Amino acid sequence: xxxxxxxxxxxxxxxxxxxxxxxxxxxxxxxxxxxxxxxxxxxxxxxxxxxxxxxxxxxxxxxxxxxxxxxxxxxxxxxxxxxxxxxxxxxxxxxxxxxxxxxxxxxxxxxxxxxxx
Amino acid sequence: xxxxxxxxxxxxxxxxxxxxxxxxxxxxxxxxxxxxxxxxxxxxxxxxxxxxxxxxxxxxxxxxxxxxxxxxxxxxxxxxxxxxxxxxxxxxxxxxxxxxxxxxxxxxxxxxx
Numbered sequence: 634x635x636x637x638x639x640x641x642x643x644x645x646x647x648x649x650x651x652x653x654x655x656x657x658x659x660x661x662x663x664x665x666x667x668x669x670x671x672x673x674x675x676x677x678x679x680x681x682x683x684x685x686x687x688x689x690x691x692x693x694x695x696x697x698x699x700x701x702x703x704x705x706x707x708x709x710x711x712x713x714x715x716x717x718x719x720x721x722x723x724x725x726x727x728x729x730x731x732x733x734x735x736x737x738x739x740x741x742x743x744x745x746x747x748x749x750x
Numbered sequence: 751x752x753x754x755x756x757x758x759x760x761x762x763x764x765x766x767x768x769x770x771x772x773x774x775x776x777x778x779x780x781x782x783x784x785x786x787x788x789x790x791x792x793x794x795x796x797x798x799x800x801x802x803x804x805x806x807x808x809x810x811x812x813x814x815x816x817x818x819x820x821x822x823x824x825x826x827x828x829x830x831x832x833x834x835x836x837x838x839x840x841x842x843x844x845x846x847x848x849x850x851x852x853x854x855x856x857x858x859x860x861x862x863x
Binding site for chain 2: 668
């Protein structure tokens with residue numbers, strides 16, 4: 634089944650304890666992205682990746698890191714989580730990353746609900 | 751700067767009625783306007799999308815109306831059903847860019863029997 638998977642689905646942690654949220658897609662997509670969803674603020678992009686070893690900041694990158702060593706995986710790293718990073722996080726992927734190749738549907742994972750105490 | 755403004759924030763519609771959600775954008779370089787539907791506990795999923803070379807696109811009970819001069823687009827759900835209860839996000843992106851989607855803040859739709 635074609636899908637985007639995220640782990641863990643739920644995580645409660647404490648301030649300053651490093652954590653990683655994994656994201657994996659089995660559709661051979663080039664483009665991957667991380668969003669956070671907060672009430673009243675909608676979906677805001679954290680980081681995105683156009684392909685392996687190519688990443689760039691989205692709208693709210695502060696406090697986050699990403700890496701793209703393999704095409705299928707795009708982990709989100711919080712080196713020193715803070716309570717304002719409590720949120721619902723979504724990973725998404727799209728088939729193509731470059732202009733002129735049509736419009737891309739983004740496929741979203743099921744989400745990771747993170748609570749930082 | 752919010753590039754895509756969505757309204758209303760929440761909407762309650764009777765079963766069988768028409769649900770209308772509106773969005774306005776600022777960046778004239780946007781040329782792809784999708785709507786995503788999100789059910790509780792799930793990730794958003796593409797519902798319907800439109801390009802600015804057409805003024806309307808219909809898929810079943812869902813219709814996007816697009817007004818390029820006003821920089822506005824809207825989602826109409828005809829014969830709304832309780833199963834349509836979800837959060838709806840409009841979005842916009844540029845074909846010439848990196849396929850980044852700029853989302854509206856979302857509308858929580860509740861269809862009551």
